[in-house]
Amino acid sequence: MRSINHRNSIFCILPPHILVEIAKNGTKAQREAAVLTLGTDHTIRTSRLSFSLLGGLQVPHMEAAGAATPQKQRTIYDCGQSQNLPGKMVRSEGDAAVADSSVNEAYDGLGDTFNFYFDAYQRNSIDNRGLPMKASVHFGENYDNAFWNGQQMIFGDGDKEIFTGFTASLDVIGHELTHGVTGSEANLNYQGQSGALNESISDVFGSLVKQKKLNQTADVADWLIGAGILAPGIAGTALRSMKAPGTAYNDPTLGKDPQPADMAHYLKTTQDNGGVHINSGIPNRAFYLVATALGGYAWLKAGQIWYDTLLDPRLKASADFASFANLTAINGSRRYGSGGVEQKAVLAAWKTVGVTVSTSAAG
């Protein structure tokens, strides 16, 4: 990116939508000045906008966001089996490991997830501006859930009969932190198809965090979510399978994995915010198909295309599967070339799961 040391003063008083128009349609100098002016507005979505307007993928996101050398800032709290957040602070950045394995798992998992995002996509934490990462463990009594509350991650201990504990699986920690990333970017509505995309993006990057930590290529990875948190004796391998949605478990207590593998089996329901943890199986499988078709480390190409799409300002909060698929095709083409194996893999994957990509995106 060429450095620009001055700002056109008139741009400072222009409203953002006009700056966007100039950034899209002005002369080269006007475009750069408009983008620079937009870049001084430290709103969450600015980095996405600048990123795209500058041709997106030729500009490192870190540079567009103007972030300094990234530093992890982790703080782990202990709820002591209460549901009062955040709880007592028990380990902060740089502290030595403690006796409590849940605390250390959360601390290490946040570190691995931070490292993943920075190493793979030069992203500086949840908001790409070095946001401190907070997690609370031992939430509730034998609590069978982990969630993101908009500000931090929260992990239950599990009941030990079915779930061993929600910090035990790196993909779970990566999943929850990615909800924060999505909230900082497209902020996909947590309902229906956009909600299922929100869930799927958390599964995709949660799995990639684990794959990178284990140095696994796409053909070796298990493509399972939550494999490490099921107790022995459960009839299942995990909570979700990205490779074969609907096959992760079939257990007397948990029932049968209801995830569909394609649009023909899309489940219409009002529960679970319109089936966000169910229909996520469809985009999950699309990602798996792209990653395995391209081979190698999944975070390099398939992950990059999905990450580019998440940051693409054209990805609306209300996006459905088809509009997300279109943008993956566009971003695959933009980064790796139109008609290349990458774009072909993207188009083939969405076709397999029954999501139609528009001809303009496919071209």
Next chain:
Amino acid sequence: MWLILVCLLVAGGPAAKKKASPVMQIKFVRSGGFAGAATNVAGTVEFGEQGAQVHAEATDYHRELAPQEGEQLRADADPGALANAAVPATGAVRDGYQYDIAVVTKDGKSHSLTLRQGDKATRLGSWIQDEAEKIWRYRVAARKLPQP
């Protein structure tokens, strides 16, 4: 004057006793959570002459509600009170639980309400949340028992 008062009492006038609740049944479903459908819970509360009792789908969970608990729950589930229980979601929680509640009244109508984790706590919402967790724990505990 005294005659009029006696007639009112015999007829069950407003000063004599509370208006009978129209609530006959509360159905509730917990869904969502990181595990999705695996941790779904469904339960039903029945109100009758003998008090209130709750039971759950897919298990033999059964609990008689204490008279005061049943009366309070029935009052909180009154269709007129449901509007107050509907608190707009903050929308920020991901992987939180969703609670779908349907109140069936004597006229056969169903009045529905959806609450989500992160919503402001209401008495009805807290009761449903606690009861769903009790049912889930019962299912988990039942797993430990030898299977017939």
